[in-house]
Amino acid sequence: MSNLPEDLPECMVFLLGKAYQKAHGDFSRRLRPYGLTNMQHLVLEGLWYQPGMTATELSKLLILDKATLSGVLDRMTETGWIIKQPDPEDRRIQRIYPSEQANRLKPNLIAQRQESNREILEHFSPEECILFKRLLRDLI
Amino acid sequence: MSNLPEDLPECMVFLLGKAYQKAHGDFSRRLRPYGLTNMQHLVLEGLWYQPGMTATELSKLLILDKATLSGVLDRMTETGWIIKQPDPEDRRIQRIYPSEQANRLKPNLIAQRQESNREILEHFSPEECILFKRLLRDLI
DNA sequence: TCTATATCCTTTGCATACAAACAATTTTTT
DNA sequence: AAAAAATTGTTTGTATGCAAAGGATATAGA
Numbered sequence: 001m002s003n004l005p006e007d008l009p010e011c012m013v014f015l016l017g018k019a020y021q022k023a024h025g026d027f028s029r030r031l032r033p034y035g036l037t038n039m040q041h042l043v044l045e046g047l048w049y050q051p052g053m054t055a056t057e058l059s060k061l062l063i064l065d066k067a068t069l070s071g072v073l074d075r076m077t078e079t080g081w082i083i084k085q086p087d088p089e090d091r092r093i094q095r096i097y098p099s100e101q102a103n104r105l106k107p108n109l110i111a112q113r114q115e116s117n118r119e120i121l122e123h124f125s126p127e128e129c130i131l132f133k134r135l136l137r138d139l140i
Numbered sequence: 141m142s143n144l145p146e147d148l149p150e151c152m153v154f155l156l157g158k159a160y161q162k163a164h165g166d167f168s169r170r171l172r173p174y175g176l177t178n179m180q181h182l183v184l185e186g187l188w189y190q191p192g193m194t195a196t197e198l199s200k201l202l203i204l205d206k207a208t209l210s211g212v213l214d215r216m217t218e219t220g221w222i223i224k225q226p227d228p229e230d231r232r233i234q235r236i237y238p239s240e241q242a243n244r245l246k247p248n249l250i251a252q253r254q255e256s257n258r259e260i261l262e263h264f265s266p267e268e269c270i271l272f273k274r275l276l277r278d279l280i
Numbered sequence: 281t282c283t284a285t286a287t288c289c290t291t292t293g294c295a296t297a298c299a300a301a302c303a304a305t306t307t308t309t310t
Numbered sequence: 311a312a313a314a315a316a317t318t319g320t321t322t323g324t325a326t327g328c329a330a331a332g333g334a335t336a337t338a339g340a
Contacts, residue, residue, distance in 0.1 A: 007185070011253065012260045013163045013178065015276040018203055020156040021297085022280055027153050028298090037325065038153065045147070056288060063158055068327050070290055075325080092288045092335050113151065120152045123278060135272045136155040138263060140162055161327085168328090177295065196318060208297050210320055215295080232305050232318040 027116040034105065034112075039064075039072050040081060041109060044102050047082065052095040054087075167256040174245065174252075179204075179212050180221060181249060184242050187222065192235045194227075203280075 008014050027038050036044075046058050055073060059066045073096065076082045081102050087093035098106075121129050148154050167178050176184075186198050195213060199206045213236065216222045221242050227233035238246075261269050 010257070010273065012257050012273075013160075013167050013253075014182070015273060015280070016156065016160040016163050019276045019279045020153075020160040021203070023153045023156050025298090039326065042154070054288075063161070064326095065328050066289070067291080067329080068325095071326075074290095090288085090336070094289080113153075117150070117152050120279065124275070128275065131271065132275045133150065133152075133155060135264070135268065135275070136159045139159045139260065140155070165328090179296065194318080204296095205298050206319070207299080207321080208295095211296075214320095230306070230318085234319080 023116075023120050026119060027113070030112045030116050031109075034109065035079065036081070036109070039068075040076055041113065043069075043072060043076060044081065044098055044106075044109065045113070047096060047098045047102075048106060051097045054093050054095060058096065163256075163260050166259060167253070170252045170256050171249075174249065175219065176221070176249070179208075180216055181253065183209075183212060183216060184221065184238055184246075184249065185253070187236060187238045187242075188246060191237045194233050194235060198236065 024038055027041075031038065031041055042062055043058065046061050047053065049061075050057075053061070055066060055069055059069045062069075073082065073084070077084055080099055083097045083099055084094040085097065087095050102109075121132075124132060164178055167181075171178065171181055182202055183198065186201050187193065189201075190197075193201070195206060195209055199209045202209075213222065213224070217224055220239050223237045223239055224234045225237065227235050242249075261272075264272060
């Protein structure tokens, strides 16, 4: 009834989880010297794309829970990666900006993501890469 | 330099993370009525495959951190899904078994995983499914 | 205008994740 | 056998991840 070793490699939740685990771990190690986590890096990329977004906007762009984001933003404010500014129009809102420090490191940080991506895909042919991404996008 | 909306769909860490997020969420909802989490379900499948494994063995089979597993096993003992028995040969070791309750629900639980898997893959052709799994396995 | 509803964000509670340090116990070395 | 090294599992600390509830504020509708 249960043949785990044969079933696991067929189980998508497991495969996706482990593939993510590996990619996440690799990127994570790359970011460690900067004192940034993957999630925090992602937030910065979002803010570089559009500075001054609200938490809700960021949450939608990055497809992540607002409760999770709330904590992430707190820590990033503490560590000086971002700056929160109250919105004069709507007192419920805080607009979020990358800090100077973040902007200084922007080229290096973006390069790290690109490198990490290359590393993950280096064992696949260009056609496989395209297909792989399409399959993942279709799943999401 | 940073064109997030164009880059995100190309970034493997992001794609893998979101694909996993979705698959995990789906399976999670399926398991909620049983009071089981995805991880706990995975542990049970491991123990059904080979009852009496040690935490270290389970940790290797399921590719997960021993510190994480330690907490999972604690909660599963509390909630009566597994049973820990000391090993008479080696006092460092505890052998782990699925409980009666777990065994009773085994057919239903395994069916849930299979259903969840089908649901995730239903938008892909049989060839795509095979390829998708191969790509994920090669990545791991 | 005043109340009901909606929005934004935070907080709480629980469950992973994983690095690092540890205690207990075995195994290996010398 | 005594000391050193390795193994097993737990604990601690930090960071997600998400459901659910809550507080503050804004908007809509009567």
